[in-house]
Amino acid sequence: MNLDTNSLLKAGGIGAGVVVVLNLLGIIPLVGVVCCCLVILAYGGIGAGYGYFTMQEGNAADPGQFALGGAIAAAAASIVAGIVNAIVQLILSAIGVGVSSAAALSQLEGQLPPEVASQLAASAGVGIVGVFVGICVGFFVAAALGAIGGAIYGSTQQNKAPTAV
Secondary structure (H helix, E strand, O other): OOOOHHHHHHHHHHHHHHHHHHHHHOOOOOHHHHHHHHHHHHHHHHHHHHHHHHHHOOOOOOHHHHHHHHHHHHHHHHHHHHHHHHHHHHHHHHHHHHHHHHHHHHHHOOOOOHHHHHHHHHOHHHHHHHHHHHHHHHHHHHHHHHHHHHHHHHHHOOOOOOOOO
């Protein structure tokens, strides 16, 4: 199968931008729930976007090719969005949550049992591991959703002729 590189870059780039914006909007407490659902739809849309851009290049609709291209484009968008989201979350935790946690721990320093204090001190590395696990899981979920979106778009467009612009 020959994948269209221009379509991969267009779908992946536009999709990464959309997912990054949705992730940034997801920081807002009540909006975050809606944005989470929209991110799931966006990954499927990236797969469909690959199919759309491929047909715009003059290629015929092929659900298998669209699924593969959609998976690759969505996975790439997921990596970009995951890295940006990780950086934003680390900045927010360093600025906001990190300062208030340090202040709270300094107030409770003499009142905490030693076991609890050591567990709280060791939990700083858990956040970094969580970021990497989140990026890896997001990669596979995004690839699956992109493949589904590409396959559905390819299936619906099989009887239509490609439109080269």
